Amino acid sequence: MAKIVVITSGKGGVGKTTTSAAISMGLALKGHKTVVIDFDIGLRNLDIIMNCERRVVFDFVNVIQGDASLNQALIKDKRCDQLYILPASQTRDKDALTRDGVKTILDQLAEQFEYIICDSPAGIEQGAQMALYYADEAIVVTNPEVSSVRDSDRILGILQSKSLRAETGADPVKEHLLITRFDPERVARGEMLTIPDIEEILAVPLLGVVPESQSVLNASNKGMPVVLDEKSDAGQAYLDTVDRFLGEDKPHRFLEAQRKSFFKRVFGG
Numbered sequence: 001m002a003k004i005v006v007i008t009s010g011k012g013g014v015g016k017t018t019t020s021a022a023i024s025m026g027l028a029l030k031g032h033k034t035v036v037i038d039f040d041i042g043l044r045n046l047d048i049i050m051n052c053e054r055r056v057v058f059d060f061v062n063v064i065q066g067d068a069s070l071n072q073a074l075i076k077d078k079r080c081d082q083l084y085i086l087p088a089s090q091t092r093d094k095d096a097l098t099r100d101g102v103k104t105i106l107d108q109l110a111e112q113f114e115y116i117i118c119d120s121p122a123g124i125e126q127g128a129q130m131a132l133y134y135a136d137e138a139i140v141v142t143n144p145e146v147s148s149v150r151d152s153d154r155i156l157g158i159l160q161s162k163s164l165r166a167e168t169g170a171d172p173v174k175e176h177l178l179i180t181r182f183d184p185e186r187v188a189r190g191e192m193l194t195i196p197d198i199e200e201i202l203a204v205p206l207l208g209v210v211p212e213s214q215s216v217l218n219a220s221n222k223g224m225p226v227v228l229d230e231k232s233d234a235g236q237a238y239l240d241t242v243d244r245f246l247g248e249d250k251p252h253r254f255l256e257a258q259r260k261s262f263f264k265r266v267f268g269g
Helices: 016-029 060-064 099-110 126-133 146-162 164-168 184-188 195-202 214-222 233-245 262-267
Strands: 003-008 034-038 083-086 115-119 137-142 174-182 206-211
Touching: 003 016, 003 126, 016 034, 016 083, 016 115, 016 137, 016 174, 016 233, 034 099, 060 099, 099 115, 099 126, 115 126, 126 146, 137 146, 137 195, 146 164, 146 195, 174 195, 195 206, 206 233, 214 233
Parallel strands: 003 115, 003 137, 034 083, 034 115, 137 174, 174 206
Antiparallel strands: none
16 A cells, blocks of 8 residues: 655755655665655756656646646656656646645555655645645654744644544554754754754654755755765765664664864864
């Protein structure tokens, strides 16, 4: 049975699309047939990170409105046979999404895929609520900053009250916490919240901690999910996150500031 997973947050710029690309690619590399849907109607960034923007002919809204079939809109990733992308429209607004339309697409995808990853836009408006409404699980992405954590708390409230599972009295959406752009040196200086602080505020099980890393930007500029850069700290952190999501017990890494070598302390860098 397919599992619908929303990647969400209250605040923009925390790394939702980076996370959606990394998690979906990680699941596919593990052998799970996965599709990732861009719900950010009007902006559309997922296809750039997935390096398939030039292959977009039909999009999510075209399928909902009956202008194209689902198979016409799905884009198969060139690097992994198990991964497909359903891009968003750049020319429509979020009102083009309807609950019935989204449900029809998700039901069709559920016949083909094990995991359906929904890359949600930021905030609590219609596009974001459409992305989370049918979710079975949610990965709430936050930075270790007060405003980001506060906004994530608001999203958790919506998951617990406005999802289909909440409305029907079914088992609640299973929630996971992913902390991105974590910098232990800034935490030590009191410039960022600590992980225990964030866990206490949100009260959601910690799925992963992704360090602040230049490799994330480098990967985005190359049009590849950072999880493919297995030598990078961020890539390894996302791989660990996928393993934990699939049920493995893995310790969290990159939580402590790295000690500088003698030469770096003397000569800088």
